[in-house]
Amino acid sequence: MTDNLRDKLAAMINTENKKNPLTDEQLAEQLDVLRETVTGIRKELDIPNSRTRKKEIVKAAVSKIKEKDPDISIGNLVSGLEKEGICISRTYINDLMNEEKNGSVEEQDNSEKKKENDIFSKLIGYNGSLLKNIKQGQAAILYPPFGLPTLIIGESGTGKTLFAEYMYKYAVKQKVLKNDAPFILLNCADYSDNPQLLVSILYGYQKGAFTGADKDTEGLVEKADNGMLFLDEIHRLPPKGQEMLFSILDRGKFRRLGDINTERTVHIYFIGATTENIESSLLLTFRRRIPMLIELPRLEDRSLNEKVKLIHGFFQQEANRTNYKILVNAKIMEAFAFKKYSGNIGQLKSEIQVTCANAYVDKINNKREEIYIGFNEILYQKFFYDIDTQKNNMRFNDALFIPNSDEAEDSLLMVKNQYSLPEDIYETIENKYYELKNASISADKTEEIIWNFLLSYFDKIRLDAQNRNISSLDELKYLLDGSIIQLLKEFVTLMRADRPERQINEKVLIYLAIHLEEAVKRIKFKQEIMNPNLLYIKANFADEFKLAGQLAQKLSEKKKIEIPEGEIGFIAIYIHELMKPPAKKNRIAIITISHGKVATEMVSVVKKMLSVDFPIAIDMPLDINPVKIFEQVVELAKSLSAEEGILFFVDMGSLVSIGEIVHSRTGMQTRTIDRVDLVSVLEAVRKADASDESLDNIYYDIINSKHNYSLVTVENSDKPPALICMCLTGHGVALKIKDILIKYYVGVKIIPLSIMDDNVKAKIDNLRQQYNLLAIVGTINPKIEGLNFIPYDNNFTKDKRMFLDYLLKENGGGIAHTMIREELVLVGLECADKKEVIETMGKLLCNEGFVKFEYINSVLGREDMNSTYFRNCVALPHGLPSFVNKSVIIFARLKKAIPWDKNGNEAQLICMPAVKSEDVAAINNLFKILKQKEKVEKLISAQQQTEFVEIIRSAYE
Numbered sequence: 001m002t003d004n005l006r007d008k009l010a011a012m013i014n015t016e017n018k019k020n021p022l023t024d025e026q027l028a029e030q031l032d033v034l035r036e037t038v039t040g041i042r043k044e045l046d047i048p049n050s051r052t053r054k055k056e057i058v059k060a061a062v063s064k065i066k067e068k069d070p071d072i073s074i075g076n077l078v079s080g081l082e083k084e085g086i087c088i089s090r091t092y093i094n095d096l097m098n099e100e101k102n103g104s105v106e107e108q109d110n111s112e113k114k115k116e117n118d119i120f121s122k123l124i125g126y127n128g129s130l131l132k133n134i135k136q137g138q139a140a141i142l143y144p145p146f147g148l149p150t151l152i153i154g155e156s157g158t159g160k161t162l163f164a165e166y167m168y169k170y171a172v173k174q175k176v177l178k179n180d181a182p183f184i185l186l187n188c189a190d191y192s193d194n195p196q197l198l199v200s201i202l203y204g205y206q207k208g209a210f211t212g213a214d215k216d217t218e219g220l221v222e223k224a225d226n227g228m229l230f231l232d233e234i235h236r237l238p239p240k241g242q243e244m245l246f247s248i249l250d251r252g253k254f255r256r257l258g259d260i261n262t263e264r265t266v267h268i269y270f271i272g273a274t275t276e277n278i279e280s281s282l283l284l285t286f287r288r289r290i291p292m293l294i295e296l297p298r299l300e301d302r303s304l305n306e307k308v309k310l311i312h313g314f315f316q317q318e319a320n321r322t323n324y325k326i327l328v329n330a331k332i333m334e335a336f337a338f339k340k341y342s343g344n345i346g347q348l349k350s351e352i353q354v355t356c357a358n359a360y361v362d363k364i365n366n367k368r369e370e371i372y373i374g375f376n377e378i379l380y381q382k383f384f385y386d387i388d389t390q391k392n393n394m395r396f397n398d399a400l401f402i403p404n405s406d407e408a409e410d411s412l413l414m415v416k417n418q419y420s421l422p423e424d425i426y427e428t429i430e431n432k433y434y435e436l437k438n439a440s441i442s443a444d445k446t447e448e449i450i451w452n453f454l455l456s457y458f459d460k461i462r463l464d465a466q467n468r469n470i471s472s473l474d475e476l477k478y479l480l481d482g483s484i485i486q487l488l489k490e491f492v493t494l495m496r497a498d499r500p501e502r503q504i505n506e507k508v509l510i511y512l513a514i515h516l517e518e519a520v521k522r523i524k525f526k527q528e529i530m531n532p533n534l535l536y537i538k539a540n541f542a543d544e545f546k547l548a549g550q551l552a553q554k555l556s557e558k559k560k561i562e563i564p565e566g567e568i569g570f571i572a573i574y575i576h577e578l579m580k581p582p583a584k585k586n587r588i589a590i591i592t593i594s595h596g597k598v599a600t601e602m603v604s605v606v607k608k609m610l611s612v613d614f615p616i617a618i619d620m621p622l623d624i625n626p627v628k629i630f631e632q633v634v635e636l637a638k639s640l641s642a643e644e645g646i647l648f649f650v651d652m653g654s655l656v657s658i659g660e661i662v663h664s665r666t667g668m669q670t671r672t673i674d675r676v677d678l679v680s681v682l683e684a685v686r687k688a689d690a691s692d693e694s695l696d697n698i699y700y701d702i703i704n705s706k707h708n709y710s711l712v713t714v715e716n717s718d719k720p721p722a723l724i725c726m727c728l729t730g731h732g733v734a735l736k737i738k739d740i741l742i743k744y745y746v747g748v749k750i751i752p753l754s755i756m757d758d759n760v761k762a763k764i765d766n767l768r769q770q771y772n773l774l775a776i777v778g779t780i781n782p783k784i785e786g787l788n789f790i791p792y793d794n795n796f797t798k799d800k801r802m803f804l805d806y807l808l809k810e811n812g813g814g815i816a817h818t819m820i821r822e823e824l825v826l827v828g829l830e831c832a833d834k835k836e837v838i839e840t841m842g843k844l845l846c847n848e849g850f851v852k853f854e855y856i857n858s859v860l861g862r863e864d865m866n867s868t869y870f871r872n873c874v875a876l877p878h879g880l881p882s883f884v885n886k887s888v889i890i891f892a893r894l895k896k897a898i899p900w901d902k903n904g905n906e907a908q909l910i911c912m913p914a915v916k917s918e919d920v921a922a923i924n925n926l927f928k929i930l931k932q933k934e935k936v937e938k939l940i941s942a943q944q945q946t947e948f949v950e951i952i953r954s955a956y957e
């Protein structure tokens, strides 16, 4: 690298347009060097990237615009900036806003620390359903001079006592109370049959005040002086006791029972709690004296995610308490999550304790090492008889709890993702709109493109709806606002009453519910609702628009918000979808049969990619007798109504006769294609769905094109694998796609390109010299021969990932790239010894579903045989492939090196491959990297997961 280049680069950056600084890519193009070279020099010269370089200017411009219009929507902000000559994507602005809201990265670090200091953050739900309650609790404590008397209301077991304890802890932490300030708790219900006694215990009494009062006695109120008094079940306090308390709260004064002479003074922070309706159970005068009412949510009103966190938390507590590992079967986790608990968190906790206690007895009897809570009918019947887990679409994994390990939030991420609802259309449309606008596409054309986009979105949700197990609105009640669900139910009744012959697709209704929830949020937060197709919708879907208007009117009344017309337009298309007849019957059936799980995987990719649901997959265990499968397929064929016949795809010779067998037994036309591959299935399904071609035509087409099919050419190649991400400009969405792909495909080169580029084809040809190009992931298909295209529409769903994984796997060893994941890199892990490291890593793999629990023991067993220390402070512990569900590699960079074997070797970088037998070869390259001392040193010094993964990625290149 010459100084000349360095100078040129510095000069170009110095003289660039500060409003739109040059990206590394643009610099590289002008200097005719690789982008990596530019990035390298820029870093050497300590010059920030273009994004950071323009930040200050953008910030200043944003605040100037916001001064005039503080509530300006992001869309208008982007347009405003454009007028100032600053071209910027919405994502950039969003990031900037988030940064302002959450602080910069360093500030976020501080806020992490703040969180540590924040006592309440230990409560599950502190940043969710308890957010408002916690703010109230904090305000009640901090209010001078002695806080605000507080009443906590909530059903039994909602956590009232715990909340009061946290308020006390908070008061101490805030130095509002001294460290040794008393916390006095009295449950008034304990004395419900003797109110006199209750009052005397609370306020104390003078000798002779009542029979049995044989000496002057201090009450709890005095004990709580300068501290906190918590009265649980306060509705049991008799009126007289309430009046006395009123005097304490009002003036800090009271008298012991029977003591008319001495008025005593106390300073107390007061909290009461009750499960009852306070209107009827507390005196009005007393109620008025308590300004702070904190109403804790019922467990059923909390999100499912919080519920799962509570379940994890309680199992972890049991593991810590018993000092044994606890392994919980996925089905049981699921059952706990879906059971309804009238006794709220308290009941959930005690049921988990009882379950663990029963399993503990089992552990002793069976001499197991861990407490195992397996799927067991008796347990299931006892606790979970009233739940219907069949109805949910959430997946749970077996969960392992190791004593005294912090319940890592990470392990819940996976679960959380399962709950997430499909994305809504707003963002998709907005991104698309601005992308088109940036590319100077005319308004008419924009409208047309977006309309097509909308149609495809609805096609997709129809398919998605078919695949999801949710079948009625009621099942969404954990996830969505109940009043919207109610509103929709009423609306459907209305629609049916109006015209009983109306068919209503219940599944689309679910999507409408999700959409409305999102719409309400957007409107409340003054986010823009953009609908470029409004005029078109009004003109072409007049009936639907009218119905949408009625629904919007009701929503508007219920939520007290104005619903903009653009939104009514969206609702109209949902209603249009809602009334569409169900999908047509298919003429040709397509059945894929293969060993292992290949058939299911392939077919599910095809179904998602083509938005169809008719292809059928049959997975065959490796050791099953084909005759059994033949029987099964014949039965299946009889049940199909494919009048033109069945096309079979099979993977092995023994199955090629399946078509003939089915034909002879059922009389149906059949054709069979062996050595099934994804592309052929894809093509056949596409043809069977979209055209009127006969079974034979499709069959011969596939046979003829099987080996030179242009949509997918996946070849083994020594060149490094690469993916292209593409959007109109090559900047906006393409970069977003790049960020996503980088996370999943470590070691795969990701190249953003613009479809508008005149030389796009030539560029791709050039890249082919250097890389093995696998696919284009993008918003628009450039139809490049021999290159797969994977559509990106604001998400990169699992099916698309599966398709890419498949391509990479075919690409020979490429699977290694998919096996390294940012979330499976533990940076700065602190463990006392080797066993703890292995267990921590294994637990994460097990909880994420990559391995079976037994894998951990097999790693420990392997380690006992002889050490897996590698070199350069690296250890490679590993277990038996038979316990691996999905190949993956987990890394841990320990905070401090720990002894690994008897020869005095210490390890700091632990790499645990959990790999199925067929994938073992895929990790050879990784070992090559770990052999290089300088690479390992870099990995050990990595401070963050992204940095760690980045190092591996560049090492692959």
Ligand SMILES: Nc1ncnc2c1ncn2[C@@H]1O[C@H](COP(=O)(O)OP(=O)(O)OP(=O)(O)O)[C@@H](O)[C@H]1O
Pocket: 122, 123, 124, 125, 154, 155, 156, 157, 158, 159, 160, 161, 162, 163, 232, 275, 310, 313, 345, 346, 349
């Ligand atoms: N947010 C939370 N995070 C973790 N654990 C919680 C939470 N809320 C409650 N718990 C646990 O649930 C159990 C029940 O809570 P608690 O006893 O405070 O409820 P309560 O409303 O006072 O019940 P009751 O009215 O029956 O006395 C306790 O063991 C508590 O530790």
